[in-house]
Amino acid sequence: MIADVTLRPVEEADFDALFEFMRDPESVAMAAFTAEDPDDRAAFDAWLRRNLANPETTNRVIVGDGRVVGSIASFVIEGDTEITYWVDRTVWGQGVAGRAVSLLLREVTVRPVHARVASDNAGSLRVLTRAGFEVVGTDKGFAAARKAEIEETVLVLS
Template sequence: MPIALRRVHDSDLPVFFRQMNDPESLEMAAFTPKDPADRDAFDAHWQRIRASSDVLRTILADGDVVGSAAVYGQPGEREVTYWVDRAYWGRGIATQALAALLSEVRERPLFARAAADNTGSLRVLAKCGFRPTARAAGFANARGRETEEIVLRLET
């Protein structure tokens, strides 16, 4: 399935909000906002990051909005993140989208984090060249408990 990245449009935000409120997706992502159903907090977050120097992209598959991908943070500590609608999992979309984002953002090193049991995301990151460098634990809002995460790094 061909994918494309483009800048985030206002019309993408309701789609992102719906995607971020899917219970199975939240459980898998683990490290989510405290209350993903808080639309005011969601809108404030997107307003803030859209005004920043972060690189934010909408993921399109066959022209449909299926998720988002971003690079954010301070130079030398920048991280990647992505979210793909659960209906599109297992089709290689996250891998293609992350690879496209990485070809656009040439800055290195880049970091990523994923719940240790999120094998799909860990596989996507490995396919794109990220390598595990550490393990950490933090409170995962979506799970309501401490959850182990893997910290990954991309050098080239």
């Protein structure tokens, strides 16, 4: 069980671990809205470097008991601040995502903050509602991981 969760800025040395987390087949299927090809390392590195260079984006790695166990970020899209996170499947169910969301929301103080989750991703919906996000609707979007349009739940923290 992960006892200590902290956030820190993403470093180049984190790329390998983050890439591996974000290509785990079960995690990819659950997240649904992923890269078109999770195994394309060059595309992953380019995407991460673009995000790290964007001044409107806050990127952090999630450190659990001294090791990298995921990533979390806020970004601006169409004028709205959104959050996203990815946690290594080996630590699912240990409260890591919830603690990371809480830590990021202390750092990113802009409100409202938006989030979108595949509607069948009960774990992420629980994490976000426990953090105070409220469901404000649903939308349909193309989920590359499932190669289909699926329903996503839209949430807001005011």
